Amino acid sequence: MENDSKALLEIRGLAKSFPGVKALQGVDFTVRRGEVHALMGENGAGKSTLIKVLTGVYPRDAGIVRLEGTEIRPTSPKSAEALGISTVYQEVNLIPQLSVAENICLGRQPTRLGLIRWGAMARHAEAALARLDLKLDVKQQLSACSIAIQQMVAIARALDVSAKLLILDEPTSSLDENEVEELFKIIRKLRAEGLGIVIVTHFLDQVYAIADRITVLRDGQLVGEYEAAKLPRMDLVTRMIGKELSQLAPKQTTESVEASAPKREPFVEFRQCGRTGSIAPMDLTIGKGEILGLAGLLGSGRTETARLMFGIDKIQTGEMFVDGKSAAFKSPGEAIRAGFAFTPENRKSDGIIPHLSIRENIVLALQARQGVAKAISRKQQDEIVDKFIKVLGISTPGPEQLVMNLSGGNQQKVLLARWLATQPRLLILDEPTRGIDVGAKAEILKLVQSLGKDGVSILFISSELEEVVRYSERVVVLRDRAKVGELTGSQITEEGIMHTIAAPQSK
């Protein structure tokens, strides 16, 4: 790519690694003045790392970052701000307890003789908001505003630092349609003023609604930069997921799938189950012993569906049936007693108990279901644990090893063991193969398949379409927090899933 005269930000050959992971390798990225540039990619693509390098949270290992032609090397969010790079995060990073005006001016309040001039500050904040065509009572507490307004206040703050480049990291995740439209109006206005805007979002419709250009990353590498108008949806999806249509493996049909698919008795049924701000009401059935795949891009509502089913979030609309009987779980504990099990997507924060041993982690759920009084004897514990260490091939010097010291793959196996020990009837697997090595991945997938054969129902959530296709009997496809399709039998191909994801909104 030659030097673009309109280029505001130029990144060439950016590299960043963490111990064991090459997060970014030789990535080029260019943002021009007056354009909205979408940064796309699935988990592990390197979007977050790129943004964090750009805003000075991480130092870069190699590569050139130029802003308006001069090389920059921000060392903190503050120094990035001073250079003209401002970021607004999804989880609005402001102080909810303070007023709108303060949040816009914090750290830069107008003062006289060291004392803050509240009146001037309010006027300043009003002016900053006026630039976004926003009129608010700036004296009200930020927490009293809707998330959308808070987001806009964050943008106002970012612009107030005389931003040249505005980075919006998943700004629309918590907004409803009208609010998104409001936000986009503001983004278009800023684009017209000549700002460069980088937007990270998982909503395909929104990308096409707002972005001029799209840069796709995958596994820390640049896939390409495209003009949004000239990139068909299908191409975008394939580039993000990393499969060209021509190289897709032909669908592997196994007789058992074909034969048994229609005959299954339903175990769990969603009838128009949904939750505001989480997932739109949907129907979903998992048969006994069925492996149901849940496919969709990042942020499409996969995890939200799992949380709803497992009783972490309450179902607000519709009704859930288990074994034909209505069930409304108020806590995961109730779901567990109904025979449910759930390995969460975020192993570290929601799954493992890091400072406890493998043994304790494995018996935890079984013990919780049995209650405090009925302690599992040490002998039984050792038997259970030894069995699972062997069956699952958990590589560890011994069962008393702390879980935090295991590799990701082995941690995941420990979590699986925790649930298999409870002999679950439904296993919800949220990204069970994320971030683990190839060997462990294959073992876990083999296990999933054999569990299905043993009559355990499985809700299989994965961003690896190949896995979903290979192991699922049926696939429910989600997009933008709603169910958009259901594939069975020979429809289950990577191409089929991608078409369903990419299909233009039917509404």
Added chain:
Amino acid sequence: MSTAATTTPAPSGRFQKREIRWWSSLLWPVAGLALLLIFNAFFTPNFFHLEVRDGRLYGVLVDILNHGSKVMLLALGMALVIATAGVDLSVGAVMAIAGAVAAQLINKAGVPFPVVIGATLGVAVLAGCWNGLLVGLFKVQPIVATLILMVAGRGVAQLITDGQIITFDDARLTYIGNGSFVGLPFPVWLSMGMLAVTVVLTRKTAVGLFIESVGDNQTASTYSGIRAGQVKFLVYAFSGLCAGLAGLVAASNIKCADSNHAGLFLELDAILAVVIGGTSLTGGRFFLVGSIVGALFIQTLTTTMYMRNVSADVAPVPKALAILIVCVLQSPTARKKMTGFFRRRNAS
């Protein structure tokens, strides 16, 4: 978000790779205690002198065990509370309440002794339940929740005793704090007995596992079906029971209920004992024997200074230094900075 962002730098090797068994955690507190004892062996005359009089063992070491028993009792309950990432500031005040109840009831004619003890411990457990309710159900921060009883508790104790210092001379009640059994003071047996009970209660049932898992990762524990609120309620109730026993010993020691001074600031000693014992204030693994050793360390420190004619008033200084040293040893940041392992983690 991305795998890269959530990948943390590898743990710093040797230190964390080691399997942690319960006795390995005893290394530091025992080493500290041993250091103190060795110092005394050389510099404090008569420190290790023991003699038997009237079938009862006398000596400085016995005194340490005897005087340390109140903090040992408190530390048992406190260890469990701290393991759930909480803290119980009210134990000193609960001790005062327990002493007051016991003294009032024992002086009433016709109240059988078991009823006195039962009522005393019952009231203490009730006080603990109150804390547990605030923390477990209403989700008030532990410091704040237990501060309420810490402030109000002494008032309640005085209310019970009508502001008087109530003396008593019932032989059974005074035995708790002053009697001896098989050569050792009864409080020593009591605290050892409670240690055994607590160990059995937590390690032979699933209670200990639940406490540690809630303190270490509450979200993951909830997802595994544990009711975090109930677990928390339970540990505060138990801490109340321990405070009740300590209150009985304290009152019995001096044969009176002194609501103003009973257990004053012992909550801080108990917290210190637990922290010295290796339990982290951020919750997770708890070490009961370690907490007992921690309590003994504090008592030995106090006794040492007393025997070396250091004024009791200056005694807080070495205690403070002990806290700071333990703090530094426990602080991951300080460790990192000291080992030059300085890589700030800013992953989302």
Added chain:
Amino acid sequence: MRTYSKYIPLFATGLVLLSLYLVGCISFKGFGSLRAFVDLFGDNSFLGIAAVGATFVILSGGIDLSVGSVVAFTSILIASLVGHGFSPLTAIGIALLAGTVFGTFMGFLISVFEMPPFLVTLAGMFLARGLGFMVNPQSLAITHPFFLERVANGLSIPLNDRISIPFTATCYVVTFIIALIVAHYTRFGRTIYAVGGDEHSAALMGLPVGRTKILIYTLSGFCSALAGVVFTFYTQSGDPAVCVGLELQAIAAVVIGGTLLSGGVGFMAGTAMGVLILGLIQNILNFKGNVSSWWTPIIVGFLILVFILLQNAVVLVSKRFGGKLGAAG
């Protein structure tokens, strides 16, 4: 209403203060007198000043348990220095400096080593108490004319021929006004609120979080030391054993004053009202005479409970509202 829900606890505090005062005035002769009113400020001056420091700490989401010990340490240090022939002003200067440095030290440990404030200031509490006894193991009367004449009489402001505002009260009111300005009219003050509200966000917003935290404990150390100075004015003596548990009273005043113990929300004026409420409760019980002293901690504990539950309710309601608006479909 919802927008200003954070003022509800403050409003409640004001209501409690007013009703206590009215109850006192109606029930007892002389309760509402000018003298009693002036004394209310004088008698609670060192508690008030200590509570100012505690407010800053709690606003930032921290806690300072060393307050009472530092007050005692400062008082005995001044008494001892003056006894050794130092001029009163030098002694006061040294004592203020010592308390401030002590606070800085604790702030440094908390900020740089990320140690829990609870433990660090607990150590500080023991340390200052012990150091006080090392300076002088007994209480020490101050006989220097500066304390006896100048402070006690010369610096008080006469209101009429019988009543004058004691210098201790003046010290408190001035400290309070300065604190009010610092909290609400300086960038430092607003940064304290931001750090207490959300430390992570505050750092991302480019605010100097680490520096602010050190400064907060420095400020609290200074306030404790100043409270110690005022204590020597008040009692004309130094005593290493006094003010045990003053930190609890200070925290109680802060909580009753409507400040959220988790940080980020609160008011300097609320703390002042909290201090006066504690003072009024004491006064009412004193006036009543036959009421036992133990009702004070019980009532204070009850007030803390009420205010914490009130705050929890307010936070819950505003969260529910915020959430609903945010997720409205």
